[in-house]
Amino acid sequence: MTSTRPLRADAARNRQLLLAAAAEEFARHGLDASIADIARRAGVGKGTVFRHFATKDDLLAAIVLDRIDALNTAGERLLHEADAGAALLEFLTIAARQRQQLDLSFLQEAGELNSEVGKVRAQMFHTVNRLVDRARERGAVRADIAGADIILLMCAPNYVASYVPDASPDLWQRYLAIIFDGLRPEGAHPLPHPPPVAEHGA
Amino acid sequence: MTSTRPLRADAARNRQLLLAAAAEEFARHGLDASIADIARRAGVGKGTVFRHFATKDDLLAAIVLDRIDALNTAGERLLHEADAGAALLEFLTIAARQRQQLDLSFLQEAGELNSEVGKVRAQMFHTVNRLVDRARERGAVRADIAGADIILLMCAPNYVASYVPDASPDLWQRYLAIIFDGLRPEGAHPLPHPPPVAEHGA
DNA sequence: TCCAAACATGACCACGCGGTCCGCTTTTGG
DNA sequence: CCAAAAGCGGACCGCGTGGTCATGTTTGGA
Numbered sequence: 001m002t003s004t005r006p007l008r009a010d011a012a013r014n015r016q017l018l019l020a021a022a023a024e025e026f027a028r029h030g031l032d033a034s035i036a037d038i039a040r041r042a043g044v045g046k047g048t049v050f051r052h053f054a055t056k057d058d059l060l061a062a063i064v065l066d067r068i069d070a071l072n073t074a075g076e077r078l079l080h081e082a083d084a085g086a087a088l089l090e091f092l093t094i095a096a097r098q099r100q101q102l103d104l105s106f107l108q109e110a111g112e113l114n115s116e117v118g119k120v121r122a123q124m125f126h127t128v129n130r131l132v133d134r135a136r137e138r139g140a141v142r143a144d145i146a147g148a149d150i151i152l153l154m155c156a157p158n159y160v161a162s163y164v165p166d167a168s169p170d171l172w173q174r175y176l177a178i179i180f181d182g183l184r185p186e187g188a189h190p191l192p193h194p195p196p197v198a199e200h201g202a
Numbered sequence: 203m204t205s206t207r208p209l210r211a212d213a214a215r216n217r218q219l220l221l222a223a224a225a226e227e228f229a230r231h232g233l234d235a236s237i238a239d240i241a242r243r244a245g246v247g248k249g250t251v252f253r254h255f256a257t258k259d260d261l262l263a264a265i266v267l268d269r270i271d272a273l274n275t276a277g278e279r280l281l282h283e284a285d286a287g288a289a290l291l292e293f294l295t296i297a298a299r300q301r302q303q304l305d306l307s308f309l310q311e312a313g314e315l316n317s318e319v320g321k322v323r324a325q326m327f328h329t330v331n332r333l334v335d336r337a338r339e340r341g342a343v344r345a346d347i348a349g350a351d352i353i354l355l356m357c358a359p360n361y362v363a364s365y366v367p368d369a370s371p372d373l374w375q376r377y378l379a380i381i382f383d384g385l386r387p388e389g390a391h392p393l394p395h396p397p398p399v400a401e402h403g404a
Numbered sequence: 405t406c407c408a409a410a411c412a413t414g415a416c417c418a419c420g421c422g423g424t425c426c427g428c429t430t431t432t433g434g
Numbered sequence: 435c436c437a438a439a440a441g442c443g444g445a446c447c448g449c450g451t452g453g454t455c456a457t458g459t460t461t462g463g464a
Contacts (some may be wrong), residue, residue: 208440209440210439210440210441212440212441213440213441213442214440216441216442241443244443246443247442247443248443248444249441249442249444250441250442250443253441253442278447367441
């Protein structure tokens with residue numbers, strides 16, 4: 001389609017600097033991170049930011065895209081793991097660890113970013129569904145759990161842990177373990193509400 | 203101490219209007235809710251807002267204070283319930299329902315608001331600790347759960363459910379049930395991380 | 405070596421924010 | 435019924451924001 005010629009050397013370098021700086025700033029200040037701060041951290045003029053990313057949302061989308069894609073790749077790899085239950089737990093662990101080093105939880109409030117993001121996200125949803133199906137079939141998780149549940153619960157451990165200001169950076173592990181215990185078949189009580197319908201087709 | 207004479211009739215009315223409007227606006231837009239919008243919703247001038255609450259944070263603190271206090275009252279009542287496990291679940295249900303009708307989750311980012319808020323919050327923490335201790339002694343929850351865990355997990359169901367834009371308003375019930383199953387002794391796996399230290403004494 | 409195209413820059417713009425202030429209106433108590 | 439006190443409104447201020455643009459600088463192929 002729009003086969004763009006390769007970036008000039010300095011432009012490519014600045015783009016990487018910007019992505020790194022933006023990730024850091026977004027992690028620190030959420031959506032309120034300012035373009036000026038990002039530019040400063042990258043050692044670059046403010047105008048340069050907008051040359052690479054037309055809009056603040058575009059910049060955010062570029063970061064989010066990388067994260068979701070990496071998560072999807074990890075998930076697909078885990079599909080071939082022998083122990084389906086362990087594979088699901090491992091996936092959640094990877095997701096939490098990723099989220100710990102760069103908290104993008106605020107993107108909840110961010111409306112549909114890019115259409116590109118939507119596509120990659122749909123892919124990841126599909127991968128998660130397959131991971132969950134496999135785990136459910138082997139009896140590693142309770143029967144009344146859907147893929148959408150895991151996608152939603154994925155972010156909970158970090159969220160919970162983030163309420164403690166000066167906590168150990170590994171505190172999320174505790175809450176992931178608790179939540180995962182709630183997903184196991186042993187001692188499961190019936191759920192009072194059906195799972196949500198998937199938000200994005202496929 | 204500072205025994206203030208009672209508010210004038212119109213002032214008292216406006217104060218209530220402001221609190222209601224602010225709650226609604228904060229719920230909708232988080233901390234980014236604007237004073238101007240709050241004033242408009244209350245049918246009041248912007249100056250009036252600052253007459254009642256010196257600062258935006260003070261306004262937020264007033265709202266938060268009510269919520270935490272109500273929660274604490276409910277918790278103290280539940281301390282006298284016969285079934286300690288059911289009492290804890292009921293507490294979490296009340297907390298989630300309250301949070302569902304007014305999401306104040308963003309106050310995570312809000313630093314220490316008021317000293318008043320800190321006091322009431324410490325009281326609530328204490329109440330929760332007693333609820334959890336009781337439930338643990340009766341074997342209703344696993345032995346390795348601390349009061350701080352419940353305080354942290356309290357907000358998780360709403361958070362998780364809020365990721366689905368057009369979900370049923372009761373979706374949180376599903377995730378509260380899952381998480382509570384993870385708190386039960388049956389099928390509990392050892393936790394990989396100790397509980398956090400309480401952030402506020404007592 | 406040279407030059408056109410690609411890129412970087414930071415002053416600049418319009419805007420919305422939290423917060424202030426003072427002239428005006430409403431309430432209250434005697 | 436009336437003055438004094440309390441409350442109200444909204445124009446106004448300074449600031450930081452996302453985004454633009456004209457000007458100057460760097461790059462890379464010929």
